[in-house]
Amino acid sequence: MAKVNYPEEFAGFAITDTKDWNKPKYITYKPKTFGENDIDIEIECCGLCGSDIMTAKGGDHGWGSITLPQVVGHEIIGKVVKIGSKVTLHKLGDRVGLGAQAFACLNCNRCHNGNEQYCANGVTTYDGKYPDGYISQGGYASHVRAHEYMCFPIPEKLQSIHAASLCCAGLTVFSPLKRYIPKNLPNNEIPKVAIVGLGGLGHLAVQFCKALGADAYVFSRTDSKKAQSFELGAKGFIATGIDGWEKEYFDQFDLILNCAIGLSGLNIDAFLSILKVEGRFCSVGLPAADEKYNVSPFTFFGNGSCLCSSALGSREEAVELFNLAAENNIVPWVETIPISEEGCETALTRAWDGDVRYRFVFTEFDKAFGTGSA
Amino acid sequence: MAKVNYPEEFAGFAITDTKDWNKPKYITYKPKTFGENDIDIEIECCGLCGSDIMTAKGGDHGWGSITLPQVVGHEIIGKVVKIGSKVTLHKLGDRVGLGAQAFACLNCNRCHNGNEQYCANGVTTYDGKYPDGYISQGGYASHVRAHEYMCFPIPEKLQSIHAASLCCAGLTVFSPLKRYIPKNLPNNEIPKVAIVGLGGLGHLAVQFCKALGADAYVFSRTDSKKAQSFELGAKGFIATGIDGWEKEYFDQFDLILNCAIGLSGLNIDAFLSILKVEGRFCSVGLPAADEKYNVSPFTFFGNGSCLCSSALGSREEAVELFNLAAENNIVPWVETIPISEEGCETALTRAWDGDVRYRFVFTEFDKAFGTGSA
Structure with missing residues (x-):
């Protein structure tokens, strides 16, 4: 497997045709322009969410339009490998989580009231549109770029494969x-x-x-x-x-x-x-x-x-949920599967068939993308 | 017009066929068995509510089944002319209002929490079934019998024709x-x-x-x-x-x-x-x-x-609303019409056509039923 050419490019497994919703292909792509409040996460593992399938299916019994190629995945755990000049919430090397939302304006009534998940200018972690037209790409990938506010600190006590499922399903x-x-x-x-x-x-x-x-x-x-x-x-x-x-x-x-x-x-x-x-x-x-x-x-x-x-949750709620999970030993029941074209196909197919109790988490991203040395 | 043979009988204008939903006929009928907490109201006036029409239409574009003959009307204002042995909330001669609910058990969680309008054993003012099988009859009538708790004191400042519309529409x-x-x-x-x-x-x-x-x-x-x-x-x-x-x-x-x-x-x-x-x-x-x-x-x-x-409201809310209406000069816009077979037909027909701004109230019950001397 080729080592990803980060930071010039990210690599990921992308839906290229809604008919092949369960057969993502390896691609490389340019990340969004790096903003002052953005961080880059080198991904360690990523959960499979039902939304990934409904998005991948597009108009074929899914949620409608999708921009292709599309890397889905929004239950992301990884390490901070780059921080914008104004980032205050994270530092290099931190383990963080990213759920289904990558951006909110933080400047409207909704954001001010702890409801940034309903921000009218919010951008989803994948298949979302930034103001400059860039379409966001998700977590079946080597890296993901997101606003610091949308990334959550993960308590030490939680295993990454468990924290992953909490990022979207949990919240x-x-x-x-x-x-x-x-x-x-x-x-x-x-x-x-x-x-x-x-x-x-x-x-x-x-x-x-x-x-x-x-x-x-x-x-x-x-x-x-x-x-x-x-x-x-x-x-x-x-x-x-x-x-x-x-x-x-x-x-x-x-x-x-x-x-x-x-x-x-x-x-x-x-x-x-x-x-x-x-x-x-x-x-x-x-x-x-x-x-x-x-x-x-x-x-x-x-x-x-x-x-x-109800859609997702706020950052405040996310922080509370991770602490509550750590304190109360809340553990998602997960099945792990190494990420690859084959692994994606197996997991997406089985998840659609309800053949998992109860959540898939893709692992071994370092092997798939040649990362892990940062 | 014959004088009603109260207290043996009540008289009213009843739907006798859903096809004739707008042509109530004069009938007399036995009231329900008088309970210890019941009061009899000699009716002074009664508003026309959209529910009257939807009930009268039965399955013909209305709300479904209806027991015939049926006297509708649940925006009732009148005078207390009989009180049960355990009645404490009203005394003879009081002016009171009765809305769309004539009975609640007052003994369940919902009743205890100020939500008696959702009591599973509640009985509506008309076309409701009492435990003994008696079907309640409403306010296009000489009298109505109801549980004291469902009858509201009317502040002196409010005119009866205005208080009537507040009993159901208002609440x-x-x-x-x-x-x-x-x-x-x-x-x-x-x-x-x-x-x-x-x-x-x-x-x-x-x-x-x-x-x-x-x-x-x-x-x-x-x-x-x-x-x-x-x-x-x-x-x-x-x-x-x-x-x-x-x-x-x-x-x-x-x-x-x-x-x-x-x-x-x-x-x-x-x-x-x-x-x-x-x-x-x-x-x-x-x-x-x-x-x-x-x-x-x-x-x-x-x-x-x-x-x-939302359905109706609680007694507590009803009492508050009448006081608020009196204090704030809240006045329903009503058109009055003397009660009679002809008056009922005119008002029901025009109300169904939306030809009223905004509420009909039937009046002159004393003339129609020979009451008023109690």
């Missing part, structure tokens, strides 16, 4: 749990959270619920993930394959975190009925662009519940 | 405004509320926003209600008939109260885009049973906004 579930698990319930009641779907997102949500003082109940179609749910710390498990399952749980839940990706099998009316008054059904797993909620205003009418999605 | 908009207008915005910012649709609900929402310290902006298809919006106290008016109207209002609103009844013309994506992060789109106008939101999880993804409905 995606942690932010809504942190925001929407009610505080100070009457009579010191413990909040009850329904986690719909036990996969890459759900298995982390169960663990974070516990760390945040809530009881997690896993809702899954069949009993197949029951034992694993309890192993992860769930307080209960409900199989939703039986009609009328919801009756027993009427008015019991403070929050539903929908970690399931497809909506087609989801009986939203049933789920909303298990919420307490003004409870929230929050989706974090995003389906193909053409899948929709088909929901009547009456559906919410019985309890004033609401439906929302 | 329906007041409760979500009270709950969801954010308090303590940074820099003492004044909350901005979008009121979608200026009709029976919307014209009250504009007035209550002002009383609650928020700025109301009316969103309507055309400019036809612009002058009236400002007359009601709106801070702004936006015509949504022009494509792209939303761009100018990106990230500006704390809350959207959807008072429009039909969903077909509503561009939810556009509306959600004007919300601030975690803002709320709350529907209070309920369309026909077959109309649905067709909304993608992605729609909420840009700002973490949420979609909900």
